[in-house]
Amino acid sequence: MRVVVVGGGIGGLALGAGLRRGGHEVAVFDRDTDIAATGGYHITLDERALAALERLVAPQVVRRLLASASALRLRDRDVFFDHRGRVLGHGPDLSGSASIDVDRITLRTLLADAVGEDLHPGRAVTEVGTGGDGRPRVVFADGAVVEADLVVGADGTHSVVARHLAGAPTHRPAGIIGFSGRTRRADLTAAGQHRLGTRSAMGIGPRGAALYVGFLDPVGNAALDAPELSASVTTGPTYIWGAMFPESARTGSLRDLRGAELQAALLDRFREHRWAEHTLEVLARADPAGVAAFRFNAASTRAADLAPWPAGRITALGDAVHATPPTAGMGAGAAVRDAADLLAELDALPGAAGVTEAVGRFEARMRVRGAEVLTAAMRTVRLILATDTVPGALATAALCPLLAAATRLRRPPAAHAGP
Known part of the structure; x- marks a missing residue:
C-alpha cells in the first residue's frame, strides 16, 4: 500500500516515520525547503503523546528526544x-509528571531524520482529488501528479486536503x-x-x-x-x-x-x-x-463538527482537522496521537481493500480527541476575551x-x- 502524506509538520512527520518503520511505502511532501525553518512556541508532549511516539519511531529516536527535552517534573x-x-x-x-517540553525545531528535525529519504521538501501540493481509476491523487504547484492508495492531509490550519474534503475551511479565527x-x-x-x-x-x-x-x-x-x-x-x-x-x-x-x-x-x-x-x-x-x-485559529469544540465527511481514501489529521490554539499546550501532542492511531488502524486492516474501514475507525476517535483538546484550549481563550x-x-x-x-x-x- 502506498501512502502520500501532505505536510511535514509534527503530525505529518510522525506519521511518515511510523509508516516507514512499519515497512509501508510512504512519501511525505512539504512546501518548506528547510525543515528547521519553523517558529512557534515550544511543544509540550504529555504521557499519551510520548506513548504514541514510542509506537512510531525507534527507541533511539525517543532517547534523543528525551535528551533534548526539558522535564516538567524538574521545574x-x-x-x-x-x-x-x-x-x-x-x-x-x-x-x-512524565510530560516534557521541547523546541518545535528540535522535534521536527528528529522526526524528519526518522522519515529519511521518504521526506520530499520544497514540494507544494495545490490540489487533491481522485483519478479515473478511483485512486486518490495530489497535484503539485509545478503540475506534477502523484497517485496513492491513501492520501493524508497533515498540512495545518490552511490545509488543502481538509478543505477539499469539507468543501469549506475547517476552522475560524x-x-x-x-x-x-x-x-x-x-x-x-x-x-x-x-x-x-x-x-x-x-x-x-x-x-x-x-x-x-x-x-x-x-x-x-x-x-x-x-x-x-x-x-x-x-x-x-x-x-x-x-x-x-x-x-x-x-x-x-x-x-x-x-x-x-x-x-x-x-x-x-x-x-x-x-x-x-x-x-x-x-x-x-x-x-x-x-x-x-x-x-x-480554532475548529469547533463539538466532536460531531470535526472531520465532517464520509470516510474514504483521503483523510486528514492534526491542525488540518482540529486546529487548536496553543493555550493548552496540547495541539502537537494530539497530532502525534492521531498519527499513531491511524497507523494502528491501517496495520489492523492491511491492504488497500481495508483502507476505508481503517480510516473510518480512525476518524471516529480523532473527532473525540480533537474535541477534548479544543475544549481545554478554548477555556483560556474565552477567559481572555471575557476580560475585554x-x-x-x-x-x-x-x-x-x-x-x-x-x-x-x-x-x-x-x-x-x-x-
Missing part, C-alpha cells in the same frame, strides 16, 4: 499572576492575535530571575491582555541525562513567552511590524493596560530577531487583589514571590 510549580505581578494561584504538582519570543534567563536581572524562577507562568489583566511565560531548560532539566544524544537548539535556561491580545484592527496592525519595532510596540501596549514594569522584563530583554506574530468586556474588566480588577491576598495566606514561607 517549580507553575503560577498564575495578574497585571500587577501579584500571584493569584498555583498550578498542579508536576513532580510525578479564535479572536486572539498572539506574539511570541525567546528570552535567555541569563539576560534577566537577578530580581527577574528570582521572580520567574524555573517554572512557567500565565498572567491575565483587564481588557484582554495576557502573557504566558514558559520555562525551557533541556540541559539543566533534561528529561534524560545523556548530553551526547542532545539535539536541542536551546542550550541553556530560556523563557519562551507568548503575548496575547483580542483581535482588532489595531492589534492586527502589529502583525506588519518586525523585530525590535514589534517588541517595542508590544511593550507600549502592555503599559497602556497598566501592567507593572517588572512583569514586562521578559519581553524587554528578549532577542528582537525572534519576536513574531500569529493568529489563533466592561463587566469582565471590572471583575478582573476587583477579584485579582482578593485572589492575591488569599494566595499569600496559603503560600509556604519558602515560596518564590512570583512574576
Whole structure:
C-alpha cells in the first residue's frame, strides 16, 4: 500500500516515520525547503503523546528526544499572576509528571531524520482529488501528479486536503492575535530571575491582555541525562513567552511590524493596560530577531463538527482537522496521537481493500480527541476575551487583589514571590 502524506509538520512527520518503520511505502511532501525553518512556541508532549511516539519511531529516536527535552517534573510549580505581578494561584504538582517540553525545531528535525529519504521538501501540493481509476491523487504547484492508495492531509490550519474534503475551511479565527519570543534567563536581572524562577507562568489583566511565560531548560532539566544524544537548539535556561491580545484592527496592525519595532510596540501596549514594569522584563530583554506574530485559529469544540465527511481514501489529521490554539499546550501532542492511531488502524486492516474501514475507525476517535483538546484550549481563550468586556474588566480588577491576598495566606514561607 502506498501512502502520500501532505505536510511535514509534527503530525505529518510522525506519521511518515511510523509508516516507514512499519515497512509501508510512504512519501511525505512539504512546501518548506528547510525543515528547521519553523517558529512557534515550544511543544509540550504529555504521557499519551510520548506513548504514541514510542509506537512510531525507534527507541533511539525517543532517547534523543528525551535528551533534548526539558522535564516538567524538574521545574517549580507553575503560577498564575495578574497585571500587577501579584500571584493569584498555583498550578498542579508536576513532580510525578512524565510530560516534557521541547523546541518545535528540535522535534521536527528528529522526526524528519526518522522519515529519511521518504521526506520530499520544497514540494507544494495545490490540489487533491481522485483519478479515473478511483485512486486518490495530489497535484503539485509545478503540475506534477502523484497517485496513492491513501492520501493524508497533515498540512495545518490552511490545509488543502481538509478543505477539499469539507468543501469549506475547517476552522475560524479564535479572536486572539498572539506574539511570541525567546528570552535567555541569563539576560534577566537577578530580581527577574528570582521572580520567574524555573517554572512557567500565565498572567491575565483587564481588557484582554495576557502573557504566558514558559520555562525551557533541556540541559539543566533534561528529561534524560545523556548530553551526547542532545539535539536541542536551546542550550541553556530560556523563557519562551507568548503575548496575547483580542483581535482588532489595531492589534492586527502589529502583525506588519518586525523585530525590535514589534517588541517595542508590544511593550507600549502592555503599559497602556497598566501592567507593572517588572512583569514586562521578559519581553524587554528578549532577542528582537525572534519576536513574531500569529493568529489563533480554532475548529469547533463539538466532536460531531470535526472531520465532517464520509470516510474514504483521503483523510486528514492534526491542525488540518482540529486546529487548536496553543493555550493548552496540547495541539502537537494530539497530532502525534492521531498519527499513531491511524497507523494502528491501517496495520489492523492491511491492504488497500481495508483502507476505508481503517480510516473510518480512525476518524471516529480523532473527532473525540480533537474535541477534548479544543475544549481545554478554548477555556483560556474565552477567559481572555471575557476580560475585554466592561463587566469582565471590572471583575478582573476587583477579584485579582482578593485572589492575591488569599494566595499569600496559603503560600509556604519558602515560596518564590512570583512574576
